[in-house]
Amino acid sequence: MQIIKEDVLILGGGMAGLRAAVAAAEYNKNISVGLVSKLYPLRSHSVSAEGGTSAVLSPKDNFDLHSYDTIKGSDYLADQDAVEKFVRLVPEQIYTTDHWGCPWSRNPDGTISQRDFGGLSYPRATFAADKTGFHVMQTLFSRALKYDNIHIYNEYFATSLIVENNSFNAITTINLKNSEYTVFQGKSLIFAAGGAGRLYQFSTYAHSVSGDGDAIAYRAGLPLKDLEFIQFHPTGLVPSGILITEAARSEGGYLLNNEGKRFMEKYAATKLEKAPRDIVSRAIMWEIEAGRGVKGKYGDTVYVNLDLRHMADILEEKLPMITDIAKRFNGIDPAEELIPVRPATHYTMGGIHVNNDTETPVQGIYGAGENVCISIHGANRLGSNSTNECLAFGNLAGVKAAEYAMSHSMPSLNNDKAKAEETRLWDDLMKRDGGENVAKIREDLRISMDANVGVFRTEDGINNGIRNIKALQERFKKITIGDKSKVFNLELEWALEVGFMLDLAEVIAKGAVLRKESRGGHYRKDYPERDDANFLKHTMATYSTEGPKFTYIPVTITKWKPAPRVY
């Protein structure tokens, strides 16, 4: 067992993790910051963020408007004090990254450009063409490399969290390069391990986004909040699921059914294609269910079309990446042809429960980014409200974790727990020999989640999904990891990920069956109305050996009373 000690540990090298690392390193140059990531940071999913990041930069816009849009978008499940804090923290982050060299797109007068996005009442999405994540990540990574006190541990896969007396103790990892079991001790820890989009088959997410951070925290006793709320992005490219950014519609793109007609007027009379994602995703699914979907050259997959042909003159300047994606992956030139799209899993609104200061209920453990639920997105995140969250709360978490590290000493390692995890990995997982294939279990899980806990949900469907998860958990006990090598044993990594995914799938499905209402991304055909009397509350799931235990906590309302959500 190798042991590495750092004052502040950060799990995850995406936008939230890198921002936190820089903040902690800047807070005090005598603090050592260890950033642990299963991927080289620039391969994190954040790099693929496309359309933009919302910030109040113009005198014509204001914090109340950004708050209101976010809260209405969340179907009133967001904590309004958290949202009010969030919108105030964001603008500084845009200017800071600008000063660090992020090439934000600009207006002819030199000011930072902003564009419209779904559910916004002022066009406040700041962008770097349609490669926002790529440019922000390059900026943060270059910045992180400047600090001698940031140590980046690439390709270390975290397997568990050790908590002792309700305080952070250590994280256990496998060094993927040689399979060495490595324990990271620290005074404080920041969870920044991203979302869980790949629990589903048709997804805009990188395959690495398997919810490890959520599951690791959950198994160690930290509560997960609102995990049943999964976002489906309306325009996943058929058949790959690669994202066609919302900016394509906010810049003027139309959705067409198989009659060649625009249909959004029926579902969102004012905002049309620029309505929030949950509403547009359902509209597409209703059209498909009514037989107005398109069936073309992509097998049995039914879809609708995205029409950008009338915008040919702006594609190269404003939407170069999706233009390239359509050409390369589908052989389609969006200036002349329609793009086939359907809803794809795109965001995990829930995550580890943290307060407005990014603190979890465990001393010394913080969290930021898609891994956590503050909650500012409630039941539905607005497009362009995640990358800014990573910057704003990544920064805050970095400062908080650094403050904590300054005033606490290094805890002594709980050796028994560290050894128990080592035994679980090498003597249990690696030695299982029931012949079940990890990749097949993963595929069956994803197909079942798409079918049973997707855009539309019903009691029968979700219960079917839960039965499937139970059966898959049994199969998982009988896996065989055929690859016994020590160097980049990816089959072992996938097995660990699938174990995490099965835990989370259970939390999502069981939380969804208990929530007998429709709100944001959670749409129950058998309970089509929002029910504030009974369900204006956050779901909290805590681990037990028999499965998740559920409790509920109230939603914080400041100025905006829940109202019908019409666009």
Ligand SMILES: Cc1cc2nc3c(=O)[nH]c(=O)nc-3n(C[C@H](O)[C@H](O)[C@H](O)COP(=O)(O)OP(=O)(O)OC[C@H]3O[C@@H](n4cnc5c(N)ncnc54)[C@H](O)[C@@H]3O)c2cc1C
């Ligand atoms: C295609 C696409 C486009 C998007 N476009 C936008 C947009 O335009 N605007 C917007 O606001 N949002 C957008 N989003 C959402 C946004 O990009 C993400 O929510 C955000 O970038 C997540 O950042 P993160 O730092 O929380 O996690 P990630 O970027 O996913 O990083 C997670 C990190 O955790 C590490 N990690 C995970 N598990 C482990 C483990 N077991 N051990 C060690 N390390 C681990 C990974 O190595 C990685 O470094 C988009 C998302 C997608 C998928």
